[in-house]
Amino acid sequence: MKDTKIPLDIIFIDENLKVISVKQGVPESEELISEDNVQYVLEVNLNSGIKPNDELDFEKTEKEMYMLDSKGNVQMTLQGGERIFSRSSTKVLIKKAKKAASLQTDSSYKSLGKYAINEINAQDNRDPEYV
């Protein structure tokens, strides 16, 4: 492989995470290395011992995200999968919930339920945005 300085095992892996083939990457070589239907390629030092049909496993890592206040104290720990409602939606939810709790009428419960499910559906159908 051009511009590669070290001998490598080039491991071609399919969409089912199974090794298709293992080829050798020769430093500075112009020779083409090819494989079909590849979803992942793993490059490691030569003579890895990896063989066709070996399976690729990703280690599950516990990842946590902390929300900090302006002083750096942890306000909340997120594990993933949380639903976050905007301040204005939360205000409306709380208002409707309090109204339903005090009036205890069908229509006030219905209004609360409808608002909540609309918010949840809007969240589910929104494309995620990342900053």
Place this chain on the structure above:
Amino acid sequence: MEKIKIGEKEYKVSIASTDKQKEKGLQNVTELPEDEGMLFVFDEPENIDF
């Protein structure tokens, strides 16, 4: 870096997922530890030549 297991071996790999990262690959790397590597990730299965 991500930890992976493949067959019997475990590696710490850096992930190359953007076109730029995949094109650069391991160019100019002169030493690679036995337990490290690079994993190139494609959105869909492709026929690869390099």
